[in-house]
Amino acid sequence: MYRKQVRRRRAVLALLIVGSFALLTVTYGQGSNGMQRGVSTVFSPIQSVADRALKPARDLINWFDETFDAKGRNARLHSELETTRKQAVGAQAALAENEQLHKLLKLDEGGAIPGGYTLVTGRVIARSPTVWFADVTIDVGSGDGVEVKDPVVNGDGLVGRVSAVTGGTARVTLIADHESAVAAKIVPGGDQGVMKPSVGNPDDLILEFLSSEKRVGKGQSVVTSGWRGQVVASGYPPNLPIGEVVEASLLEQEAQSQVHIRPFADLRDLDVVQVLTGGSRG
Amino acid sequence: MILTPNILARLVAIVVGGVILQLSLFSQVTLFGVSPDLLPALVVVFGLLGGSLTGAVCGFWVGFLLDCLLIVPLGGGSLVFLAVGYLAGAFRERFEIHSALVAPLLCMGLTLFAELGFGAVEMMLGFDAPVSSLIVRDILLKSVFAFVGGWAIYVGVRRALRPALVDERSLRRSGRRPSVLGA
Numbered sequence: 001m002y003r004k005q006v007r008r009r010r011a012v013l014a015l016l017i018v019g020s021f022a023l024l025t026v027t028y029g030q031g032s033n034g035m036q037r038g039v040s041t042v043f044s045p046i047q048s049v050a051d052r053a054l055k056p057a058r059d060l061i062n063w064f065d066e067t068f069d070a071k072g073r074n075a076r077l078h079s080e081l082e083t084t085r086k087q088a089v090g091a092q093a094a095l096a097e098n099e100q101l102h103k104l105l106k107l108d109e110g111g112a113i114p115g116g117y118t119l120v121t122g123r124v125i126a127r128s129p130t131v132w133f134a135d136v137t138i139d140v141g142s143g144d145g146v147e148v149k150d151p152v153v154n155g156d157g158l159v160g161r162v163s164a165v166t167g168g169t170a171r172v173t174l175i176a177d178h179e180s181a182v183a184a185k186i187v188p189g190g191d192q193g194v195m196k197p198s199v200g201n202p203d204d205l206i207l208e209f210l211s212s213e214k215r216v217g218k219g220q221s222v223v224t225s226g227w228r229g230q231v232v233a234s235g236y237p238p239n240l241p242i243g244e245v246v247e248a249s250l251l252e253q254e255a256q257s258q259v260h261i262r263p264f265a266d267l268r269d270l271d272v273v274q275v276l277t278g279g280s281r282g
Numbered sequence: 283m284i285l286t287p288n289i290l291a292r293l294v295a296i297v298v299g300g301v302i303l304q305l306s307l308f309s310q311v312t313l314f315g316v317s318p319d320l321l322p323a324l325v326v327v328f329g330l331l332g333g334s335l336t337g338a339v340c341g342f343w344v345g346f347l348l349d350c351l352l353i354v355p356l357g358g359g360s361l362v363f364l365a366v367g368y369l370a371g372a373f374r375e376r377f378e379i380h381s382a383l384v385a386p387l388l389c390m391g392l393t394l395f396a397e398l399g400f401g402a403v404e405m406m407l408g409f410d411a412p413v414s415s416l417i418v419r420d421i422l423l424k425s426v427f428a429f430v431g432g433w434a435i436y437v438g439v440r441r442a443l444r445p446a447l448v449d450e451r452s453l454r455r456s457g458r459r460p461s462v463l464g465a
Contacts, residue, residue: 020358027355064313065311131397199412
């Protein structure tokens with residue numbers, strides 16, 4: 001009797017392990033499959049309700065965390081304020097020049113979002129719990145016009161790209177995910193490179209393959225380059241703001257042709273995002 | 283654990299509720315810069331209360347649901363969580379447990395195991411990015427959160443599944459106070 005139980009137990013365990021590997025083999029590389037679409041259709045309304053209902057609790061916990069954090073930030077912000085004051089004077093002049101250039105080039109007032117894209121607004125309803133991948137699930141999907149590879153932004157800048165869709169939800173792979181790579185350029189200067197994450201630290205992105213001849217300075221902004229060749233093209237439209245250079249040591253630039261960037265968007269605390277649907281994709 | 287349709291329904295409700303709570307609440311808050319991950323602790327509790335088979339099966343379904351809702355390749359989460367549930371259950375079957383600290387300590391240790399397991403699965407599927415040293419701090423903090431949350435989860439789940447627990451039944455009949463894990 002006992003032996004029979006042990007045998008049955010081992011059989012179930014073996015079945016589960018084999019099942020896991022089979023699922024992994026079958027579904028790896030697919031955006032989404034029928035099973036996930038079905039489960040997602042059933043659970044996304046529940047997730048949306050839970051997300052809204054739990055928002056006060058989330059805000060409360062985050063408030064405690066931010067209060068702890070605020071003490072440390074205060075000192076840093078004081079020194080940053082001084083630097084920013086000096087920069088503001090220069091920025092005003094640049095702003096005036098920018099306005100003139102806008103008029104000259106007849107660019108859109110919005111500027112950052114290129115033409116040909118339709119914006120679909122969604123909320124983050126789930127987030128991956130592990131530290132190894134940076135994905136969020138949003139409450140808009142193919143039913144709203146969202147497609148795989150659509151860029152995703154929030155009010156601060158680029159957030160990531162849609163990597164799988166179901167009818168009512170979509171998975172957004174953030175720019176801090178290890179699978180992410182964004183063609184980016186430094187402004188002003190125009191030095192181009194590929195931006196990759198430093199897994200485990202969403203506040204640190206690395207812009208690689210820069211030209212070692214041009215010097216990049218701390219505080220310079222980084223935007224998507226949106227390059228386009230005859231056969232391939234970048235998956236992102238040009239000039240979407242990504243972040244600013246926070247570390248650009250001479251040694252790293254010369255030896256590794258890379259600088260460190262802090263994203264404008266707070267990737268740990270995303271709520272409302274916009275998907276750029278339509279347009280041309282890479 | 284004695285499985286009846288009623289207990290099965292409770293297990294399903296706990297699994298679904300746990301996964302949704304994790305994705306909608308815990309994954310979206312930060313404490314000391316880290317989001318708590320309480321799913322490994324939930325699976326550990328299933329293993330401790332129901333044994334290795336219950337732990338493995340519940341772990342498999344927790345992982346499956348998680349992968350479905352995150353729209354990531356299926357199987358990775360199932361593999362990691364079924365190992366977590368099996369190890370917790372095997373621990374319960376092999377050792378006498380007298381201290382109230384065992385459940386939270388196991389939650390802490392197996393959360394560490396789960397995070398490393400997720401890393402191993404990601405490496406297996408292809409991983410081409412530099413890893414920040416901060417990831418070590420994040421993993422350790424997640425384990426500490428699991429220690430704190432594990433005890434509460436253990437008490438809550440044990441209360442929900444009390445009619446199905448073999449130890450509880452025999453103890454109630456004999457009139458003795460429960461000594462296992464002291465909750």
